[in-house]
Amino acid sequence: MKITNEIYQVGGGTLTSPEDAAIYLINFNDQAALVDAGCGGAENKLLKNIAACGIRLEQIQYLLITHCHFDHTGGAKSLSDKCRCKIVAHELDAAFLEEGNNTVTAANWYGSTIAPFMVDRKLKGSLESINLGERTIQAIHTPGHSPGSVVYLTESEGLKVLFAQDVHGPLDRSFMSVKKDYLKSLELLLSLEADILCEGHFGIYKGKKKVKNFIKQFLK
Numbered sequence: 001m002k003i004t005n006e007i008y009q010v011g012g013g014t015l016t017s018p019e020d021a022a023i024y025l026i027n028f029n030d031q032a033a034l035v036d037a038g039c040g041g042a043e044n045k046l047l048k049n050i051a052a053c054g055i056r057l058e059q060i061q062y063l064l065i066t067h068c069h070f071d072h073t074g075g076a077k078s079l080s081d082k083c084r085c086k087i088v089a090h091e092l093d094a095a096f097l098e099e100g101n102n103t104v105t106a107a108n109w110y111g112s113t114i115a116p117f118m119v120d121r122k123l124k125g126s127l128e129s130i131n132l133g134e135r136t137i138q139a140i141h142t143p144g145h146s147p148g149s150v151v152y153l154t155e156s157e158g159l160k161v162l163f164a165q166d167v168h169g170p171l172d173r174s175f176m177s178v179k180k181d182y183l184k185s186l187e188l189l190l191s192l193e194a195d196i197l198c199e200g201h202f203g204i205y206k207g208k209k210k211v212k213n214f215i216k217q218f219l220k
Helices: 043-052 076-083 091-099 179-191 208-219
Strands: 002-004 007-011 023-028 031-035 060-064 086-090 121-123 127-132 135-141 150-156 159-163 196-198 204-206
Touching: 002 159, 002 196, 007 043, 031 127, 043 076, 060 076, 060 127, 076 086, 086 091, 086 135, 091 121, 179 208, 196 208, 204 208
Parallel strands: 031 060, 060 086, 086 121, 159 196
Antiparallel strands: 002 007, 007 023, 023 031, 127 135, 135 150, 150 159, 196 204
């Protein structure tokens, strides 16, 4: 599913498997990154979708994890092994992935387990930049849904594109969710004034007004 000439949705829903969160592909000057990895049960479909975008696995430099939950990370280890790409996640969620914590990652919600895997680059603090194909992707810490939730912001075709996978939550004690942090993070997302929002479960929103309206509903 083409979003811009440089950005595609390659996984989630009917593209791979219903339990997968959305998986996005960014291609800047023939260097690529994936945003999240789904549960991992439909990897062959995902690989075919990536190939259909004209991207070879060796072009993928990064697997950008938005947060530790299983529907975003269950397929991360196998996918990164095939691509030989670096896994990127915030340090506050990386710990749960590296220890294979089935509760905080919500693997148990899916009747599954998550095998521990190493995070190659641990994001720290509130903001870091990731270079891809002589372009920049900003990684912005947005805690609340999980301690180490991150959104990724970049520009494509003159438009600000925001990968904010679980804007909608939910909040749960087992996730170590914090409502106050979540609401503050939603305000931060609004301040970014994105032109396109790529969400994890509710689709793609184009136009500043549609993006803001989607985010604002969860502040209520």
